[in-house]
Amino acid sequence: MFVYSRTPYYYETDQMKIVHHSNYIRWFEEARIAYFDNIGYDFVKQERFGIVCPVLSVQAEYRNMIRFGDKIQIATRLTKYNGVRYEFSYLVKHAGTGELCCTGTSSHCLLDPEGRIIKIRTESPGTHELLCKALAMDASA
Amino acid sequence: MFVYSRTPYYYETDQMKIVHHSNYIRWFEEARIAYFDNIGYDFVKQERFGIVCPVLSVQAEYRNMIRFGDKIQIATRLTKYNGVRYEFSYLVKHAGTGELCCTGTSSHCLLDPEGRIIKIRTESPGTHELLCKALAMDASA
Amino acid sequence: MFVYSRTPYYYETDQMKIVHHSNYIRWFEEARIAYFDNIGYDFVKQERFGIVCPVLSVQAEYRNMIRFGDKIQIATRLTKYNGVRYEFSYLVKHAGTGELCCTGTSSHCLLDPEGRIIKIRTESPGTHELLCKALAMDASA
């Protein structure tokens, strides 16, 4: 589990005077990449080899609004991994009160430079090991 | 059912050379508001009365990538409405080939100026009628 | 001169209940690409050859606010071109009243796949001719 901290930017608000719901999907990405960074998975380097990581699905439930001036924390967990596809979960909370604002998930795979799905287990054993270890740690947390 | 047409903007692409997944969530909003406009539901006027329409949940599955230069169509349907909460579905397709790129849903309610959930059926009968009619038409389409 | 029409999207507003100023910079890009499309300059195809078109500078003066529900028009002109670098000007107006909301400019060049500045006049004579013709037409308009 990795806790990603963030304060909303002014331009992320909309005329309801709350953070626009689409920005949470972007925050999930920020949190996911920070999570990877934290376990030593080098996302930037990976892309230099032409490997990309598309989003297969994303989902969010909005419970409480977030405003400019708030401080938020996103508890980010790797919840599934089957050797090819992996899934993250996100809990977005107000930093001060712990009030839950949003829950979400996203799923992903890796594509090689030809756009073919990578069998991570066999074709990228280093990444496989990192993901297995992270999955085990998040399950026990 | 309303078909919303769009060409991606350059700034909506990311370094994978595809439209960033978060923009589909924004397109859903565009499609939804165009849908409302099409059935005579005046979203702009509604907000002048202090009534807002937050997103309760959103979900998307990405199947095929969309690139700058593509033309897309979003088949937008009102699929559920219970007098308080309503739900939309979206099918994002390549305009030329009809290839399905993304499916999604979103759910919504209305809040009055005090942030209280509006019982649309009783408190906003005009809107209620519009939504019921749209729901019936989309079910039969 | 090309007039690009647009209605602001909900997610382009901020908590001042106006379109966030950064979005005008994005609209300039939309208007510029629509302008090119209109004179038969194929931007999408160009990028397939690895040629990109970075922004060298951008500038905007904001005079009147734009709100969700407004209709706007962006009068877009090619104002300078010296064989290497070209410049656009933008006048953003309310479609109904003609009230001026924003004036802006942007300047650009072309880079080849190695990141080298392209001497358009000699290295891309077809594009050179298109730009010269557009410049002459906009000067006389």
Add this chain to the structure above:
Amino acid sequence: MFVYSRTPYYYETDQMKIVHHSNYIRWFEEARIAYFDNIGYDFVKQERFGIVCPVLSVQAEYRNMIRFGDKIQIATRLTKYNGVRYEFSYLVKHAGTGELCCTGTSSHCLLDPEGRIIKIRTESPGTHELLCKALAMDASA
């Protein structure tokens, strides 16, 4: 002078594989608000009183590209203030090398809840003092 640090987000890149130029304008806003926070100017509280701070003009020159994975720093200075209107300058640099990527400016005023320009000097003396002190410090830095 305040140095605002940032790493670009994945979704801020475009298909040129660089940060899209419009995001620098958003970063200027982030840097400006962090600057205000640093001198004890409470932007969040101010908006609760219905006072807003529109952007009157913005300008940027792009010199070197910024990529996902880079670390950047934005040296932010208050450069002008005449009792009503103030101006900021921004130098965006690569954190490691100090290479200059972008220079920019923006100018602003304050509006009261009726949309009237606030004479900061006389109508908001606390803010006036803060801005004068910041201006003097930045001039001597």
